[in-house]
Ligand code: GDP
Ligand code: IMO
């Protein structure tokens with residue numbers, strides 16, 4: 001049966017979520033682009049410009065950071081809800097770039113309650129990472145603690161390996177409250193001056209303290225007038241897009257319109273349920289949708305959990321199935337595993353179904369999208385981790401989100417015969433070689449959810465999607 005993206009959601013009568021089940025970059029952008037035509041709105045609810053979602057249409061590649069991946073469809077409204085942290089510089093650049101490529105971005109709306117990633121947040125993110133790396137180098141004695149001991153990072157140290165997009169410092173200010181700026185604040189610069197005066201004092205003191213711990217790093221000094229001018233420009237540029245998205249979303253669902261929630265980052269990076277502290281700072285699973293949008297959880301409906309046919313991770317933290325050999329390099333090259341946001345080479349490993357079993361449960365995945373299956377063609381054997389062995393010799397099927405404990409597990413693998421044939425032209429499961437089908441069946445059996453979408457290449461049409469998603 002040929003796959004028709006518009007048919008995928010055609011029978012849907014509720015909203016649907018697309019959420020990552022691993023450490024990010026599973027192919028969420030491609031899946032959202034695939035099913036958007038069946039929805040009236042596509043909604044980002046968490047994260048910020050740390051996300052990099054790729055959509056490939058013909059020879060055109062789009063890398064979306066803050067704008068929802070459904071933006072390429074003019075009939076679907078793109079919505080950035082209140083749980084997102086918005087970097088105006090990145091957003092404006094992204095809107096201009098899309099408009100320059102002929103994409104209509106006029107309908108994009110941004111929550112007035114979304115928090116703003118300010119220039120000092122990015123400076124702090126970068127400096128904090130340098131400070132942590134430096135304190136590791138100094139054996140941590142000068143900060144009064146052993147970072148490796150408290151972080152569970154082992155010899156990888158205490159830095160998180162962030163994207164340096166200011167995400168952690170912005171969400172921290174959201175929790176701190178007095179030093180936070182929201183999108184609505186950008187629209188009333190007159191009341192901002194006083195607040196920025198206090199904020200500059202706090203930020204310059206914090207940054208000065210951190211810079212003192214990084215040899216050769218001068219403390220950045222932020223000035224009220226400069227920040228105010230920046231905020232005024234950002235506010236004026238974004239004003240036409242800003243609205244109360246909570247009411248907008250409620251109005252849409254009351255009219256019977258359907259929403260597609262686009263998760264950013266992924267479940268193992270969730271601030272509560274991921275491999276803490278090597279996580280991002282938001283609720284990345286489908287659990288984050290109600291808080292991030294203002295819609296009660298009963299509106300979430302179907303949840304499509306997106307996973308790669310193998311594992312990748314960017315940044316620090318435990319990854320039990322990581323490969324350091326030629327097989328890992330081969331997967332990295334075949335999958336072009338270099339970060340969409342930072343360009344960093346991604347860490348690569350065999351598929352970890354202990355992790356996916358856990359995250360599918362957390363997000364309530366009703367179906368799976370297994371992406372980048374094409375990358376695994378040509379390997380003699382494929383290893384799939386279904387259990388972990390603990391240091392005491394016992395085995396478990398349960399994931400262990402505590403980083404220090406997870407560092408100590410050994411993956412227990414099922415070995416499958418590899419498939420030699422390229423699968424990039426497959427458009428139905430029946431077109432796949434039997435060994436590729438067996439691989440997918442193992443995933444379904446172990447995770448307990450059906451595979452609804454299969455990615456066989458980066459381009460929009462390189463997909464197997466035989467049944468509607470969201471029914
Ligand atoms: P996201 O953050 O989850 O949206 O994923 P990214 O866009 O950061 O990374 C996924 C990468 O895989 C991008 O380069 C996509 O173009 C690419 N991709 C997505 N699906 C497939 C697929 O099925 N096969 C191949 N080879 N590449 C894919
Ligand atoms: P998408 O939406 C991959 C990782 C970073 C780092 C950690 C914390 O494209 O899947 P942060 O900047 O958020 O404070 O970094 O989280 N990370 C991602 N890795 N894909 C992402 O997003 C990520 N968002 C954050 O590499 O390890």
Ligand code: MG
Nearest residue numbers: 025052053340
């Ligand atoms: Mg990405």
